[in-house]
Amino acid sequence: MPTIEARGLTKRFGxxxxxxxxLDFDGxxxxxxxxxxxxxAGKTTTLRMLLGLVTPTSxxxxxxxxxxxxxxxxxxxxxxxxxxSGFHPARTARNHLKIVATxxxxxHSRVDECLELVGLSDSRDRRVGGFSMGMRQRLELxxxxxxxxxxxxxxxxxxxLDPQGIAWLRDFLKFYASQDVSSGAEGRIVIISxxxxxxxxxxxxxxxxxxxxxxxxxxxxxxxxxxxxxxxNVKTPDAxxxxxxxxEANLRAVLRHGYVVCDGCTPEQVAPIMVDKRIExxxxxxxxxxxxxxxxxxxxxxRSQLTPGGNFSGEGGGPNDPVPxxxxxxxxxGSQS
Amino acid sequence: xxxxxxxxxxxxxxxxxTYVIAGIVVLIDVLAGVAFAFAPSGRHGGAAGIVPRGSxxxxxxxxxxxxxxxxxALVLGAIIITGEYRHKTVTPTxxxxxxxxxxxxxxxxxxxxxxxxxxxxxxxxxLVIGFVFVGVGFHSCVTFSGxxxxxxxxxxxxxxxxxxxxxxxxxxxxxWRIAPGVVxxxxxxxxxxxxxxxxxxxxxxxxxxxxxxxxVIESIVGAIWPTIGEYLPGQxxxxxxxxxxxTVSNTSLLPWWGGAIMLVIYGVALAAVGTLTxxxxxxx
Numbered sequence: 001m002p003t004i005e006a007r008g009l010t011k012r013f014g015x016x017x018x019x020x021x022x023l024d025f026d027g028x029x030x031x032x033x034x035x036x037x038x039x040x041a042g043k044t045t046t047l048r049m050l051l052g053l054v055t056p057t058s059x060x061x062x063x064x065x066x067x068x069x070x071x072x073x074x075x076x077x078x079x080x081x082x083x084x085s086g087f088h089p090a091r092t093a094r095n096h097l098k099i100v101a102t103x104x105x106x107x108h109s110r111v112d113e114c115l116e117l118v119g120l121s122d123s124r125d126r127r128v129g130g131f132s133m134g135m136r137q138r139l140e141l142x143x144x145x146x147x148x149x150x151x152x153x154x155x156x157x158x159x160x161l162d163p164q165g166i167a168w169l170r171d172f173l174k175f176y177a178s179q180d181v182s183s184g185a186e187g188r189i190v191i192i193s194x195x196x197x198x199x200x201x202x203x204x205x206x207x208x209x210x211x212x213x214x215x216x217x218x219x220x221x222x223x224x225x226x227x228x229x230x231x232x233n234v235k236t237p238d239a240x241x242x243x244x245x246x247x248e249a250n251l252r253a254v255l256r257h258g259y260v261v262c263d264g265c266t267p268e269q270v271a272p273i274m275v276d277k278r279i280e281x282x283x284x285x286x287x288x289x290x291x292x293x294x295x296x297x298x299x300x301x302x303r304s305q306l307t308p309g310g311n312f313s314g315e316g317g318g319p320n321d322p323v324p325x326x327x328x329x330x331x332x333x334g335s336q337s
Numbered sequence: 338x339x340x341x342x343x344x345x346x347x348x349x350x351x352x353x354x355t356y357v358i359a360g361i362v363v364l365i366d367v368l369a370g371v372a373f374a375f376a377p378s379g380r381h382g383g384a385a386g387i388v389p390r391g392s393x394x395x396x397x398x399x400x401x402x403x404x405x406x407x408x409x410a411l412v413l414g415a416i417i418i419t420g421e422y423r424h425k426t427v428t429p430t431x432x433x434x435x436x437x438x439x440x441x442x443x444x445x446x447x448x449x450x451x452x453x454x455x456x457x458x459x460x461x462x463x464l465v466i467g468f469v470f471v472g473v474g475f476h477s478c479v480t481f482s483g484x485x486x487x488x489x490x491x492x493x494x495x496x497x498x499x500x501x502x503x504x505x506x507x508x509x510x511x512x513w514r515i516a517p518g519v520v521x522x523x524x525x526x527x528x529x530x531x532x533x534x535x536x537x538x539x540x541x542x543x544x545x546x547x548x549x550x551x552x553v554i555e556s557i558v559g560a561i562w563p564t565i566g567e568y569l570p571g572q573x574x575x576x577x578x579x580x581x582x583x584t585v586s587n588t589s590l591l592p593w594w595g596g597a598i599m600l601v602i603y604g605v606a607l608a609a610v611g612t613l614t615x616x617x618x619x620x621x
Binding site: 051074098 | 420
């Protein structure tokens with residue numbers, strides 16, 4: 001059964017920059033773990049220490065009880081897709097993988113298998129220099145899979161992938177994590193780091209949140225979200241009657257920005273009341289706290305430090321919003337999120 | 338270790354830069370060989386400044402360019418390690434083999450092998466040029482030298498045959514004299530280039546430093562302090578070549594084995610220092 005254990009993991013760059021500060025965490029088998037945090041939180045540094053590319057200042061991170069550098073066949077234990085990993089532009093995809101396979105002592109038959117697995121079979125004899133970002137990401141993934149590893153580490157894997165590519169990656173990772181390891185244990189460890197929270201929310205089962213090199217939160221995504229706020233927002237011409245009806249049902253409700261906002265309510269509670277009172281409904285939106293707002297509350301609302309992505313368009317408030325954890329509508333017309 | 342070496346070989350054979358370097362070696366040999374052969378005065382043109390064509394010394398001039406291959410071996414050695422940093426293939430390399438000392442050791446072997454190959458290529462090119470020159474026949478009836486004008490074809494043909502075999506013998510004699518030294522020196526310069534690359538990491542820096550040191554600084558140091566100069570890489574490689582070269586006075590050169598040892602020390606020591614400093618540092 002694969003294990004990852006980080007204990008007191010610390011990395012200091014120069015005298016002033018403490019990139020990772022006494023980090024403790026464990027790899028969780030059987031699911032996809034999201035390694036989340038704003039830029040500069042220490043995600044990439046941590047993953048690179050895990051892979052023996054960066055030497056920790058103190059502390060350790062062990063894979064199956066070993067430092068990566070002392071693993072006998074590292075690529076058969078851990079596959080890694082890293083952002084700053086490169087290709088010689090003049091080499092073909094196939095030659096690139098053959099070189100890595102040769103170094104790692106992996107049979108060359110795996111090369112075509114892995115290219116097939118990531119959908120690059122048709123481009124295998126093309127030079128990597130002409131590859132798109134998405135194709136390079138797939139080639140990186142193929143390289144990571146060469147050794148059939150039980151642990152897969154992906155640093156910002158969604159970068160450069162188009163929506164179909166992201167959907168494909170999501171399905172692939174879910175499938176990969178659920179596969180039983182050779183020893184028949186709980187499953188594989190898949191860790192992805194991401195700053196695209198809406199994407200991460202769809203992929204990950206567990207989250208490890210980092211801020212300023214420290215652990216801000218760790219646990220099941222569902223558990224973390226379960227403890228968060230939810231609300232129902234209703235647009236109706238009979239606003240005042242609805243507020244009174246909700247108060248009669250002992251629910252908290254106020255009129256805000258033309259909406260009746262019922263804090264801590266579910267659509268299942270609100271909808272029957274509206275039917276009962278024959279209140280005309282123009283719009284009903286159920287909102288739960290998203291991973292994004294949970295993330296902002298955990299990381300101290302450092303919204304401005306985040307890389308702007310499609311999901312950071314700020315529905316929950318502007319960059320200077322004093323209440324960072326504002327609920328954000330996620331679903332419409334009463335469907336549960 | 339064997340698989341790392343096989344991987345290094347494949348790395349070299351799958352990029353065009355390797356073939357470009359080999360092509361440059363051949364190109365320099367041909368162009369400079371022809372230039373030295375037919376220039377008004379030879380490189381080592383004696384008192385009169387003219388070396389008789391087809392003489393031992395004349396072939397010496399033609400072949401004197403062949404050791405330029407060592408500069409390209411230096412470039413090849415530097416590229417073998419700095420290319421990994423430049424194209425960031427160092428990440429997949431160190432993921433596949435995290436014991437970095439082994440990676441560098443296999444690269445040392447690969448750069449020495451690559452250098453030897455360049456040495457062979459340059460010597461074979463020299464051999465081809467030599468045969469072409471002999472074959473074209475500067476002593477023959479159709480030569481541009483004009484020596485045989487007015488002779489009958491029969492006499493001319495006879496003389497041609499005699500001169501041909503004599504010229505081939507002369508040519509091979511001079512070729513053999515320098516071949517082992519050039520091949521070994523070129524191989525060891527590959528090692529030296531790898532050491533520089535491992536230490537300096539940046540491709541352009543490593544190549545520029547290597548070439549400027551060999552072409553400029555060594556000459557200056559050698560001119561001012563010959564006793565120091567003879568221990569420098571370029572002179573050490575020349576010492577290898579001059580092993581059997583009795584025609585050239587080599588008072589300020591090490592014995593050939595001394596030159597070989599110095600070059601091994603340069604390559605291995607630079608690579609070792611590079612491994613302990615640059616190569617061991619974080620890959621980010």
